[in-house]
Amino acid sequence: MLGPMRTRPAPDQRRRHRWEHRTELPLAAASLVFLGAYAARVLGHGLPQYVHDLCLALLLGCWLLFGIDYVVRWRLSGEGALFWARHGLSTTILLLPLLRPLRVVPVYEAIRRRQRRPRLNLYARVMSYAGLSTALIGFSGALTVYAVERSAEGSTIQTFGDAVWCVCSTLATIGYGDAVPVTFLGRLVLVALMGGGLALLGAVTGSFASWLLQSFAEEDERTDRPPAS
Secondary structure, eight states: OOOOOOOOHHHHHHHHHHHHHHHHHHHHHHHHHHHHHHHHHHHHSSOHHHHHHHHHHHHHHHHHHHHHHHHHHHHHTTGGGGGGTTTHHHHHHOOOOGGGGGGHHHHHHHHHHHSSOOOOOHHHHHHHHHHHHHHHHHHHHHHHHHHHTTTSOOOOOHHHHHHHHHHHHHHHTTOOSSSOSSHHHHHHHHHHHHHHHHHHHHHHHHHHHHHHHHHHHHHHHHHHSOOOO
């Protein structure tokens, strides 16, 4: 008997997959440039004005690249006006480029749906990506919190170290309360970190626990299997 027929992806979908594959590394590099330029503008108090202007140009240039990528994927998807709603994560990342490390979450979800023999290198790769993304998002959040809180009246976040401490306590769901934002944007950033940080930390612990459970299950099967005669 013939097996079930496999449907081939539409030409636009193949073009979209090729586009995403070819732009993955350049966009990742642009994300790092964006983060570096943003950090220089926030932390570089003593830098010359032309350096701040150059950083601003890099920020706008990278944002333009992200916008072009979004529009191209939109056109190739064939989904029309529903694209922005069906791809909410991509839409959010376009509006807030500092959240681009969150793109590792769909990768983790795809791996969880795979029913195959556990591979340590695959799970270890997801854990490393998620851990790195958590660090990058935490650094981005600390920069934003510091930028909006350092001059706010009544703020307890006066240095970048205070902002890092506040973000770390937020990601760890501890919330000591010794460094808290007083501005709306600062609080909004911490709310986003609560959701994004928990998702990424969950990807790390979930991947490790999933690999352990599958490994133990296979070990039990080999132990219970009767020896060959």
